[in-house]
Amino acid sequence: LTMTTCVTCASPSSLACSACKVPYCTKEHQKQHWKVHKPVCQNIQKANASCFYKEVLEQGEGPCPTNGMNVSVHYVGTLVSGHQFDASTQPFKFKLGTGSVIPGWDKGVAQMKKGEKCRLYISAPYAYGSSGCPGAIPPNSPLIFEITVLDF
Numbered sequence: 001l002t003m004t005t006c007v008t009c010a011s012p013s014s015l016a017c018s019a020c021k022v023p024y025c026t027k028e029h030q031k032q033h034w035k036v037h038k039p040v041c042q043n044i045q046k047a048n049a050s051c052f053y054k055e056v057l058e059q060g061e062g063p064c065p066t067n068g069m070n071v072s073v074h075y076v077g078t079l080v081s082g083h084q085f086d087a088s089t090q091p092f093k094f095k096l097g098t099g100s101v102i103p104g105w106d107k108g109v110a111q112m113k114k115g116e117k118c119r120l121y122i123s124a125p126y127a128y129g130s131s132g133c134p135g136a137i138p139p140n141s142p143l144i145f146e147i148t149v150l151d152f
Contacts, residue, residue: 008032019045020080020142021124040080040121044142047121052104057146060116065152067097071109072150077143085136091150102127102143109147117148 006013006025013023017033019041024030034041046053065071072093077086094100096110104122112118124130124140132139 017041019048021140022081037080040144043119043121044080044123047104047123047126047142051123051126052108053121054108054111055119055121056116057119058115058117058148060113060149062114064111064113065096065109065149067106067110069096069152070094071096071152073109073147074150075145075147077145079137080142080144085133096152104143105145105147108145109149112147112149114149114151117146120145120147 005011006023006029008024008029011025013025015025015030016023017030017037020037022033022037024033043053043055070093072091074088075086075092076084076088078084094105097106099106102122104120104126107126108118108120108122122143122145124142127141127143128137128139130139132141137143
């Protein structure tokens, strides 16, 4: 499905959810979308207000990493529709705060503790913005990452 195709029936669509941008073609399909995705859309709205929203799934321990530290994580990345576009198969390592990852990761992971598992809802400007990632992430897409901090 493209971002101009209704997620419910695959008909052409000129309407989209104001929170998550998922397309739909009728008010009835909008209601179906909201019924299924209301918690996700509400968290995307929170992310849009501040760049990201963090939902803690498992508590971690100790301090949070600081800029310049090498951080090791496992992650799964999905579009708001639930489509998985990426996942780590082994620990993913990056230097925090250096722009080597999307801005939402630099900001969100900086607020995580070792061992913490969370779901980061990242607004489009702090993800891949208006360019998206051709073939994987449509332009202006908010993203959801389930991240576990392994070490830093």
